[in-house]
Amino acid sequence: MEKFYLTTTLPYVNAEPHMGHTLEFIQADIIVRYMRKKLGNENVFFNVGADENGSKIYNKAIEINKTPQDFVDIYSNKLKEFCSYFNISYDNFYRTSNESHIKVVQEFWKRSLNNGDIYKKKYEGLYCVGCESFKIEKDLVNGKCPDHDKEPIFYSEENYFFKLSKYREKLLKYIDNNKSFIIPSAKELELKNFVKDMDDISISRLKINLPWGVDVLNDPSQVVYVWFDALSNYIGAIGFPDDLNYEYADNMYQICGPDNLRFQGGIWQGMLMSAGFKNSKSIVVHGMILGPDGVKMSKTLGNVVSPFEQLDKYGYEAIRFYIASSFGFMDSPYKEDDLVNIYNSLLADNFGNLLNRVIHLSNAKEVNINDFDNVEDNFKIKVDEVFIDAGVHFENFRIMEAVKLINELATFGNVYIQENKPWEKDKAKEDVQKVLNNLSYLLYSVSDLYEAIIPESAKKAKEALKNREKIILFKKII
Numbered sequence: 001m002e003k004f005y006l007t008t009t010l011p012y013v014n015a016e017p018h019m020g021h022t023l024e025f026i027q028a029d030i031i032v033r034y035m036r037k038k039l040g041n042e043n044v045f046f047n048v049g050a051d052e053n054g055s056k057i058y059n060k061a062i063e064i065n066k067t068p069q070d071f072v073d074i075y076s077n078k079l080k081e082f083c084s085y086f087n088i089s090y091d092n093f094y095r096t097s098n099e100s101h102i103k104v105v106q107e108f109w110k111r112s113l114n115n116g117d118i119y120k121k122k123y124e125g126l127y128c129v130g131c132e133s134f135k136i137e138k139d140l141v142n143g144k145c146p147d148h149d150k151e152p153i154f155y156s157e158e159n160y161f162f163k164l165s166k167y168r169e170k171l172l173k174y175i176d177n178n179k180s181f182i183i184p185s186a187k188e189l190e191l192k193n194f195v196k197d198m199d200d201i202s203i204s205r206l207k208i209n210l211p212w213g214v215d216v217l218n219d220p221s222q223v224v225y226v227w228f229d230a231l232s233n234y235i236g237a238i239g240f241p242d243d244l245n246y247e248y249a250d251n252m253y254q255i256c257g258p259d260n261l262r263f264q265g266g267i268w269q270g271m272l273m274s275a276g277f278k279n280s281k282s283i284v285v286h287g288m289i290l291g292p293d294g295v296k297m298s299k300t301l302g303n304v305v306s307p308f309e310q311l312d313k314y315g316y317e318a319i320r321f322y323i324a325s326s327f328g329f330m331d332s333p334y335k336e337d338d339l340v341n342i343y344n345s346l347l348a349d350n351f352g353n354l355l356n357r358v359i360h361l362s363n364a365k366e367v368n369i370n371d372f373d374n375v376e377d378n379f380k381i382k383v384d385e386v387f388i389d390a391g392v393h394f395e396n397f398r399i400m401e402a403v404k405l406i407n408e409l410a411t412f413g414n415v416y417i418q419e420n421k422p423w424e425k426d427k428a429k430e431d432v433q434k435v436l437n438n439l440s441y442l443l444y445s446v447s448d449l450y451e452a453i454i455p456e457s458a459k460k461a462k463e464a465l466k467n468r469e470k471i472i473l474f475k476k477i478i
């Protein structure tokens, strides 16, 4: 049986969850829900979680008089709550401050070490605490890190390095030979350019400079650097080291934002090869969710959309549906008008309206529906074709295209009912039944496909159809 393991990136929990998380978590959840239906729950695994180590978190905790553990507990819980608000059906919520994570990181380290990929070297340079990375002069503006408006500090320490350069050629080959490794393929070139220049990277810090993290194996004076630490969660989530599910390890799919491509697609892939794992099957790079003005959301510009406010206003399914229908691999602005229009036209007017009509007419005309063995052949072929095609879009992470097809199917149903007029008085009962029964099959299929996106409403639609119960599922948003 085919296995499917999907993981999001782990947000760094030093602030409230934002729209970017909403997008990534919802897209991942939609794919996972579809795949569970296709492969069975027991063959799908979905990991999300929180990245909780590092000096940024340590410093912020100290600043507000909390222990780092208390601090990450608060923000991790917020992220968990956030997932429940949007009905994110994860199988595992990974926390890198968990005791069990120490073993994951150290065993991963051991594998790389045994493979000759970890060595010690003196490192000197300018270091920005905000970025948690070394800077060179050309990265700075007026001597300051442009992202943090702070002067970097001079660091000189002996650290452990990971031989990432060793995996350049192998990874380039893997990218070339696996055309679905990077989705969308438009991102492939960017990744290849990064991989071509991959140098060895420092993967530890002196504990006196980074007290909040995982100790380096057999060297407690050093702490594993956040990236090496956090990335290993993807394999820890599926049982490494004690109880690794190899089938999931061999079928790992990852979703991330454009700024994470080099970490998931480059560094992590090198780490996987070093530790003797297969590379990820696909790295899916979603677009950015921009402010309504089409510019990256920022507090200074005042164009930040709060997911919590949106939730209060529209409920989680309207937001999930909007994201599914309008956000793919390109950066796109979040516009409330669009959310409302799409909800009203696709769900209330198109799908919802057809559902109401078919249920109402089947009751009024006293005919049987939901007799799926007796759907007319041509009609069934048409519906099944769309069903399969939409499924292929889901499987290939093209959620927007899937929504488009499902909506077209609902439109086809509305045209069909208009043409066949089952409400007309002189229509033979037999014909009315045929038309409405055909449509009940279409509606069931539409509900089933939409279930990955709007799980609650889609289930209600199926129930209503089955019981021929009159409900208004999608009230128009005014």
Ligand SMILES: [Zn+2]
Pocket: 128, 129, 130, 131, 132, 145, 146, 147, 148, 149
């Ligand atoms: Zn910085």
